[in-house]
Amino acid sequence: MKLSKNIAFSPLESRTRSSDVVASLRRSIVLGILPPGMRLTETTLAEKLGVSRQPLREAIRELVYLGLLEDTPYKSLTVRKFTEKDFVNLVDFRINLEQFSFQCCWEKRTSSDFDDLRNRLQLLNDARSTNDPGEAIAREIHLHSWSFKISQNEFLLTAWRRLVPHLEYYFHLRHSSVSGIGPQKDIHNEYVRLACGNKLQKMQNHISEHVLAGKDEVLELIKMTAKE
Amino acid sequence: MKLSKNIAFSPLESRTRSSDVVASLRRSIVLGILPPGMRLTETTLAEKLGVSRQPLREAIRELVYLGLLEDTPYKSLTVRKFTEKDFVNLVDFRINLEQFSFQCCWEKRTSSDFDDLRNRLQLLNDARSTNDPGEAIAREIHLHSWSFKISQNEFLLTAWRRLVPHLEYYFHLRHSSVSGIGPQKDIHNEYVRLACGNKLQKMQNHISEHVLAGKDEVLELIKMTAKE
DNA sequence: TGCGATTTGTCCGTATGTATT
DNA sequence: TAATACATACGGACAAATCGC
Numbered sequence: 225m226k227l228s229k230n231i232a233f234s235p236l237e238s239r240t241r242s243s244d245v246v247a248s249l250r251r252s253i254v255l256g257i258l259p260p261g262m263r264l265t266e267t268t269l270a271e272k273l274g275v276s277r278q279p280l281r282e283a284i285r286e287l288v289y290l291g292l293l294e295d296t297p298y299k300s301l302t303v304r305k306f307t308e309k310d311f312v313n314l315v316d317f318r319i320n321l322e323q324f325s326f327q328c329c330w331e332k333r334t335s336s337d338f339d340d341l342r343n344r345l346q347l348l349n350d351a352r353s354t355n356d357p358g359e360a361i362a363r364e365i366h367l368h369s370w371s372f373k374i375s376q377n378e379f380l381l382t383a384w385r386r387l388v389p390h391l392e393y394y395f396h397l398r399h400s401s402v403s404g405i406g407p408q409k410d411i412h413n414e415y416v417r418l419a420c421g422n423k424l425q426k427m428q429n430h431i432s433e434h435v436l437a438g439k440d441e442v443l444e445l446i447k448m449t450a451k452e
Numbered sequence: 453m454k455l456s457k458n459i460a461f462s463p464l465e466s467r468t469r470s471s472d473v474v475a476s477l478r479r480s481i482v483l484g485i486l487p488p489g490m491r492l493t494e495t496t497l498a499e500k501l502g503v504s505r506q507p508l509r510e511a512i513r514e515l516v517y518l519g520l521l522e523d524t525p526y527k528s529l530t531v532r533k534f535t536e537k538d539f540v541n542l543v544d545f546r547i548n549l550e551q552f553s554f555q556c557c558w559e560k561r562t563s564s565d566f567d568d569l570r571n572r573l574q575l576l577n578d579a580r581s582t583n584d585p586g587e588a589i590a591r592e593i594h595l596h597s598w599s600f601k602i603s604q605n606e607f608l609l610t611a612w613r614r615l616v617p618h619l620e621y622y623f624h625l626r627h628s629s630v631s632g633i634g635p636q637k638d639i640h641n642e643y644v645r646l647a648c649g650n651k652l653q654k655m656q657n658h659i660s661e662h663v664l665a666g667k668d669e670v671l672e673l674i675k676m677t678a679k680e
Numbered sequence: 681t682g683c684g685a686t687t688t689g690t691c692c693g694t695a696t697g698t699a700t701t
Numbered sequence: 702t703a704a705t706a707c708a709t710a711c712g713g714a715c716a717a718a719t720c721g722c
Contacts, residue, residue, distance in 0.1 A: 240525050240708095240709070240710090241709075241710065242709085242710095243525075265686090265687065265688090266687075266688070267687075267688095275710080275711090276710060276711045276712070277688095277711090277712095278506055278509070278709085278710065278711075279709080279710065279711095281506070281510060281688095281689090282509060282510060282513050285510050285513045285514060286513060286517070289514070289517045291606070291607075291610065297468050297471075297688075297689080297718090298687080298688055298689075298717075298718045298719060299687090299688085299718085299719065299720090300687095300719095301688090310606065313604075313605040313606060313607055313608070314607055316556065316605065317552075317605060317607040317608050317611075320548070320552045324545075324548045328544065376541075377541040377544065377545060378519070378538065378541060379519075379541055379542055379545040379546075379614070379615060379618075380541070380545050382519065382614060383545075383611040383614065386607070386610060386611065386614075387607060390607075468688095468689065468690090469689075469690070470689085470690095493706090493707070493708090494707080494708070494709095495707075495708090503690085503691090504690060504691045504692075505691090505692095505708095505709095506689085506690060506691075507689075507690065507691095509708095509709090525698090525708080525709080526697075526698045526699065526707085526708055526709075527698085527699065527700095527707095527708085528699095529708090
C-alpha cells in the first residue's frame with residue numbers, strides 16, 4: 225500500500241540503493257521508529273540495511289540536508305532531536321512560505337490546476353475514510369504542495385520540500401496522540417474553495433488560521449513527550 | 453587571502469576531502485570557470501581533483517542539493533544552467549525571505565547584534581576599497597546574513613544558505629560586466645541604519661528596493677550572455 | 681598525559697547495471 | 702542487437718580522528 229510514493233513524488237525517479245535507503249530511513253525517523261537523539265554507526269546500519277557503506281553515506285548526506293540526521297565529522301551521527309522551539313520555527317516559516325507561494329501562483333492558476341487541486345482534496349478524503357493515517361498525511365501534504373507546484377519557482381519549491389519531512393513528523397505525532405482530533409474535513413474544503421477563488425488576501429489569512437489551528441495541539445504533545 | 457572562509461562560514465568545521473571538494477567545485481561554478489551545461493564525468497573529475505570517487509560522490513550530492521549541479525542517475529551530471537526565469541525567481545524569493553527574516557529577528561535584536569552588523573558593514577567597505585571583488589561579494593552576503601542569524605530559525609537559515617551560492621553567482625556576473633556599477637556604498641549604509649532602527653515596515657520596504665535595484669542590471673547581462 | 685579501542689574517512693580493485701551508439 | 706562508456710555498488714583495506722581508560 226505504497227500509494228504515497230506515487231502521489232507525493234515524481235514517479236519517473238530512477239531508483240538507486242541510495243535513494244531507497246533515504247526513503248527507508250526517512251520513514252523510520254518520521255514515524256519515530258528511530259528515536260530522536262539515537263546514535264547510529266555506519267557499519268551496523270549498513271549491515272542492517274543490506275547495503276555497502278558508499279550508498280549509505282550518500283543517503284546520510286541527503287538526510288542531513290533534510291535535517292533529519294545530525295552529523296559531525298569523525299564524531300557522531302545521530303537522529304535529529306526536535307525541540308519545542310523547532311516546531312514553532314517550523315510553523316512560522318511554513319506560514320510564510322505558503323502565503324508567499326499563493327502570492328506567486330495566484331495569476332498563474334488555470335482551470336486544469338483547479339481540477340488538480342480538487343482531485344487532491346478528493347484523494348485526501350478517500351484516505352481519511354479508509355482510516356489509513358499514513359496515507360492521509362501524505363495526501364494532506366500533497367494537497368498543500370499544490371500552490372508550490374503552480375508557482376514554478378524552483379527555490380521556493382526546494383524550500384518547501386525541505387520542510388515536508390518535518391511536517392510529516394509532526395502530523396504523525398498529532399495522529400498518534402490520544403486526542404487525535406486533527407484537522408476537520410471542512411477545513412480543507414474551505415482551503416480549496418479559497419484557493420480556487422479570487423481573493424488572495426482571504427486565502428493568505430486562511431493559511432495563517434489553518435496552520436495555527438493545529439499549532440497548540442501539537443505544542444502540548446511536544447511538551448508531554450519531552451517530560452517523559 | 454582566504455578571509456572569506458572565516459567570515460562567511462563557521463571556522464570550527466572539521467575538514468574532510470569531501471568538504472574540500474565541495475568548496476572547490478562550488479567556487480569554480482560560481483565563478484563560471486565550470487561553464488553552465490558542462491557535462492562532468494566522475495572518473496575524470498576524481499582524477500583532476502586528486503580524490504577517490506567516494507568523497508567525490510558525496511560532494512556531488514551536496515552540490516546537487518545546493519542547485520549547482522544537475523544529476524540524473526545513470527545518465528548525466530552537468531553544471532546547472534541558469535535561466536532568466538531562475539534569476540527572477542531567485543530575486544523574488546530572496547526578497548520574501550529577507551523580509552520575513554527581519555520580521556522574525558526584529559524583537560530579538562540586541563546592542564551587541566547592532567555592533568556585529570556595523571562591523572560587517574565596515575568589513576564590506578574595507579574589501580571594497582582594496583578592490584578585491586571576490587572578497588567584497590563574500591562580505592556583502594555576510595552582511596545580509598545578519599538578520600538570518602539573529603532570527604534563530606533553523607528552517608529559515610537553511611533556506612537562505614541554499615540561496616547564497618546563487619546570489620554569489622549573480623554578484624560575480626554583475627561584477628564581471630563592463631558597466632560594473634554595482635550597489636553603492638550608501639545603499640548598505642542605509643540598510644544598516646534601518647536595520648538598527650525601530651521601523652520594521654521601512655526596513656522591509658527598503659529590502660524590496662535594495663534588491664530590485666540590482667535586478668534589471670543583471671537581467672540585461674543574462675540576456676546578453678544567453679545570446680552568445 | 682598517553683595508550684588502545686572504536687569509528688569514521690578514504691582509497692582501490694572489481695563487478696554489475698544502465699544508457700547510448 | 703551488440704558493443705561501448707559510464708554510473709552504481711560491493712568488499713576489503715588502511716589511515717585518521719575521536720573517545721575512554
